[in-house]
Amino acid sequence: MSEQITGQITVAGVAVDTRHWIGGRRAASARTFTDLSPIDGSALGEIARGGQAEVDAAVTAAQDAFPGWAATPRAGRAAVLRAIAEGVEKRLEELAAVETADNGALLRSHRRGVMPRVAHNFRFFADWLESLGHDDFDTRGHANHVSWDPAGPCALITPWNAPLMLATWKIAPALAAGDTVVLKPAEWSPLTASLLADIAAAAGLPDGVLNVVQGLGAEAGAALVEHPGIRRISFTGSVPTARRIARSAAANLTPLSLELGGKSPLLVFADADLDLAVDLAVEQYDNAGQVCLAATRLLVESPIAEEFTRRFTERAAALVQGDPREEATDVGPNIHPRQVDKIDGFVRRALAAGARAVVGGERGDGLYYRPTLLTDVAQDSEIVQEEVFGPVLTLQTFDTEEEAVRMANDTRFGLAATVATGDRERARRVTERLVAGTVWVNCFFVRDLRAPFGGSRESGVGREGGTWSFDFYCDLKNTVTAPKGWSDHG
Ligand SMILES: NC(=O)C1=CN([C@@H]2O[C@H](COP(=O)(O)OP(=O)(O)OC[C@H]3O[C@@H](n4cnc5c(N)ncnc54)[C@H](O)[C@@H]3O)[C@@H](O)[C@H]2O)C=CC1
Ligand SMILES: O=C(O)/C=C/C=C(\O)C(=O)O
DSSP, X not given: OOOOSOOEEEETTEEEXXXXXXXXXXXXXXXXXXXXXXXXXXXXXXXXXXXXXXXXXXXXXXXXXXXXXXXXXXXXXXXXXHHHHHHHHHTHHHHHHHHHHHHOOOHHHIIIIIHHHHHHHHHHHHHXXXXXXXXXXXXXXXXXXXXXEEOOEEEEEOOSSXXXXXXXXXXXXXXXXXXXXXXXXOTTSOHHHHHHHXXXXXXXXXXXXXXXXXXXXXXIIHHHHHOTTOSEEEEESOHHHHHHHHXXXXXXXXOEEEEOOOOOEEEEOTTSOHHHHHHHHHGGGGGGGOOTTOOOEEEEEHHHHHHHHHHHHHHHHTOOBSOTTSTTOSBOOOSOHHXXXXXXXXXXXXXXTTOEEEEOOSBOSTTOBOXXXXXXXXXXXXXXXXXXXXXXXXXXXXXXXXXXXXXXXXXXXXXXXEEEOSOHXXXXXXXXXXXXXXXXESXXXXXXXXXXXXXXXXGEESOBSHHHHHHHTEEEEEEEEOSSOOTTOO
C-alpha cells in the first residue's frame, strides 16, 4: 500500500478522493478498479482496490482508536455525530449530485429524501445516546445496573442501491455506541463514502474511528469479515453473499446483522380504493426497482384484476424514463451492465416459460430497462420466487383471502408486505398472518428510524433501527450489587 498525493477525480463538479481513508490519512493501492456511471456508462474514475494489506491497516487503525472513542463521554460523541449531520447538510447538493452520477438513482430523491435522511441518521443516534436511561431494577434488595458498553471495531459492508443512506444507517449507531468502524462500500457506487470520510474528519471525528476501504467484495470485503479483530459485522446485500459472510463470522464467532433481499407482495382486495392501489403498485418502479422492500408481486383479487391492469398500464405508460438528473424523470437507469443483463435474463426466461409482458418486457437504451409487468406467471416459477432487483413486477390473481395470504407467504423471503383494502377487519386478519418484517396497509415506504427494520426467513438476521441498531453495536452488561459487604456499612 503506498501513499500518493493525487487520487482525486471530479464528479458532477465535486472533487472526490478515490483512495482509502485509513487512520485519518488517504492511502492508495497498487491496483484500481473502474467506477462507471449508470447514466451513460462512462467511466467516472479509477478507485483504489484494497485487499488484505489495506484491511489489516484499517482494522489496526480502528483497534488503536477504539479505547479513546469508547471512553469519550456520551455528550462528546453526540456532539461529533451532530457535527457530521451538519456537514452532510452543508454538502447536501454535492452528495446528491455525486450519488446520482455514481448509482443512477433520481437526483430529486437524493436531494429531498435520501440525503436529509443521511443527516437524520446521525442526529437520531446522537439523541438516542443522550437519552439512554439507566435500566436499573431491584432483585431481592440487590441493585441491577444495565450498561451499554462499546463492542469494538465493526465491519460494515454496504450495497449500491442506496449507498450513503444504508452505510450511515450502520455507521451512526456504531459510532454512537462508542465503536470504531471499517466501511467497505459497494464497488459499483464507492464515491459518497469517500466524501463522508472528509465530512467526518472536518466534524472532528478522531483519526481511526471511521475508516473506509475501497475494493471488491471478494477481496476487500472477504478480508474484512474474516478479520479476527472485528467485533461486529453488519451487512446489507444479497443472500448468497450473506451466506459467505456468515461462514466467516462463524469462524470468529463475530455477532452479525444481515439485511437481505425480498420478493414482497402487494395484496389488492376488491374492496380497496383502486386508484390508491394502482398508485402503490406503480411506486414499486422507484429506483428502477432496485429497492429491497419493493412489492414486486402484485396479488389482485380476481373481480378487479382486469380494471386494475387497465389503470396500471395507463399509469405505467405515463412514467418518464430517462436521465436521473432531470426533475421530470420517474425511472432512471439500472446500476451496471451486469445488473441489466441479470434483469433481462429473468424476463427472457419468464417469457419463454409462458409469461406475458403487459407492460415493457425489454431493454431500453444503455442501462435503462423498460418498466415491466408480467402476467400468466406460475407461483413456483423463477420470476415469482427470485429477487430481480430491477423494474420488473408480476401480477397474479386470487379468489379468497385465504389464497391471498397463502400466495403472499409462499416464497423464501419475508422482508415486507403491503395490503390495499377498505376493510379494517380484513386488514387486521391479513396483516396478522403475513410473514414480513414490515407490513404497510394502504401505504408504502412510510419509514421511521424508531421502528424495527429487517426481514424474516432469508430476508435477514436481526433488525436495524432505534434500539435494535444501537443494542447490536453494544456489549450489554448487567452489574448486580449486593446491599451488604461495604466497609463503610453505608
Ligand atoms: N439491499 C439489498 O437487498 C440488496 C440486494 N442485492 C441483491 O443482490 C444481487 C446481486 O448484487 P451484488 O452487488 O452482487 O450484491 P452483493 O450482496 O454481492 O454486494 C453487496 C456488498 O457485499 C460486498 N461483497 C460481495 N462479496 C463479498 C464477500 N465475499 N465478502 C464480503 N463482502 C462481499 C460487495 O462488495 C458489496 O459491498 C442483486 O441483483 C439483488 O438481487 C444487491 C444489493 C443490495
Ligand atoms: O430506505 C429505507 O428505509 C430502507 C431501504 C432499504 C433498502 O432499499 C435496501 O436495503 O435495499
